[in-house]
Amino acid sequence: MDPLIKSAKEGDHLAFAILFKENYPFLVKYLMKITMNPDMAEELAQETMAKCIQKINLYNGQSKFSTWLISIATNAYIDQCRKQKRENNWRGQEEVYRKLKWHFESRNEEWNDALEALGKLPVDVRVPIVLKHYYGYSYDEIGAWMKISSGTVKSRVHNGILAVRRELKLGEETEGRHTRQRTTK
Amino acid sequence: MKKQKVVILDNAQQNKHDLDAIHKIQEGLSKVDQFPVYTPDLQWFESMVRTEKENSRKKLRKELSLFLIIALFILSGIIVSFYQMPGVFIFIQIITPVFIAYYTISRISKKVKINE
Numbered sequence: 001m002d003p004l005i006k007s008a009k010e011g012d013h014l015a016f017a018i019l020f021k022e023n024y025p026f027l028v029k030y031l032m033k034i035t036m037n038p039d040m041a042e043e044l045a046q047e048t049m050a051k052c053i054q055k056i057n058l059y060n061g062q063s064k065f066s067t068w069l070i071s072i073a074t075n076a077y078i079d080q081c082r083k084q085k086r087e088n089n090w091r092g093q094e095e096v097y098r099k100l101k102w103h104f105e106s107r108n109e110e111w112n113d114a115l116e117a118l119g120k121l122p123v124d125v126r127v128p129i130v131l132k133h134y135y136g137y138s139y140d141e142i143g144a145w146m147k148i149s150s151g152t153v154k155s156r157v158h159n160g161i162l163a164v165r166r167e168l169k170l171g172e173e174t175e176g177r178h179t180r181q182r183t184t185k
Numbered sequence: 186m187k188k189q190k191v192v193i194l195d196n197a198q199q200n201k202h203d204l205d206a207i208h209k210i211q212e213g214l215s216k217v218d219q220f221p222v223y224t225p226d227l228q229w230f231e232s233m234v235r236t237e238k239e240n241s242r243k244k245l246r247k248e249l250s251l252f253l254i255i256a257l258f259i260l261s262g263i264i265v266s267f268y269q270m271p272g273v274f275i276f277i278q279i280i281t282p283v284f285i286a287y288y289t290i291s292r293i294s295k296k297v298k299i300n301e
Contacts, residue, residue, distance in 0.1 A: 013238075017230035024230075025222045033214050046233070053237045103220065112213030114206070133207050134214045165206045 005065060009056055016056075020049050023066050031073055033130050036097040036119045044080065048073040070135070071145040074127060078146065081123050117167035125160040128153050133161075 007015035027048060031041035051072050059068050097119025104111045118126055128146065131137045132153075139150035139157075146153065266274040 011238075013231050013234045014227075016234040017227050020230045020234070021224060021227055024224045028222045029218055029220070032220065033217050038220075049233065050237050053234060054241055100217070104216070107220070109216060109219075112209065112216060114209035115213035115217075118210055118213070129210065130214065134211055161203050161206050164210060165202055168206060168209060170202045170205050 002061070002065065005059065005061065009059075016053065019065060020052075023069055026066055027069050027073060030070055030130075030135075031077065032100070033134065034074070034077055034123075034127050036100040036115070038099060038103055044073060044076055047076050047080075051076060067137075067141075070131075074131070074145050078123065078127070113168055114164060117164040120167065121160050121163060125156045125163070128157050129160045129164075132157050 004015045004019055008019055024045065028038075028041050028045045031044050031048075032038055035041050035044065048069060052069060055072070059065070097116055100115065100119070101111055118129065121129070124146070128142050131142045131145075132139070139153045143150040143153045263274065263277065266277065
């Protein structure tokens with residue numbers, strides 16, 4: 001195990017601080033991708049670090065420290081969404097990506113339609129897509145973090161990709177041509 | 186035979202569209218990675234760790250004392266009822282497992298509904 005993690009487990013504050021400082025940009029950027037809201041990402045990053053301090057004894061060193069952080073952050077975000085839903089405070093999905101879009105525009109970056117399509121997806125579909133197709137985690141790992149079976153993760157990712165395709169109008173021409181051919185037959 | 190060929194071609198085309206969509210998502214997300222993220226200095230992280238540890242220690246102390254007070258209260262109530270009102274004692278012994286079973290089942294069914 002990494003000596004820094006060992007020291008952190010023994011209660012060394014500085015070791016914890018170094019670990020967090022090293023992983024902070026990675027964590028915030030991951031949270032930005034799943035929440036699509038830079039402010040919420042920073043808020044959740046702090047919550048994740050707090051949970052990490054409480055649960056450090058459960059970290060067994062089998063996976064990378066950053067991977068462990070991602071699993072805690074994913075659960076923190078899902079929990080927050082559930083809480084908001086329960087409090088009837090759930091903002092519309094459309095609003096989710098608006099802040100990110102604003103950040104893109106303020107930096108003169110070209111907005112990507114795929115991000116908008118991703119932002120329109122429900123949280124439990126968006127998160128596995130990001131984890132699978134951007135970070136390359138396996139269906140089993142994602143399922144374990146989200147407390148669902150790997151088959152469910154697979155179907156959510158598949159349906160999510162289909163929804164993004166529909167939104168981006170990818171393959172509509174060919175689909176249309178096929179239906180036209182079928183009707184003429 | 187011909188029909189099978191068409192199906193294979195369709196699948197390949199579907200996969201190509203899926204890959205295109207995935208590629209576009211990756212392209213968009215990689216732009217997010219280029220965003221500058223302000224990272225606080227080491228002292229900030231250290232004080233955050235210290236505060237968080239202090240908070241969790243306080244929380245643990247509070248929860249433990251609350252647990253001990255409640256346990257003491259329940260235990261003294263049971264002892265008093267055992268010696269003074271045996272009828273109430275037997276009633277409590279029956280009603281407690283029934284309540285625990287009902288609560289557990291209702292929580293599990295709620296969780297299942299949420300996951301559905």
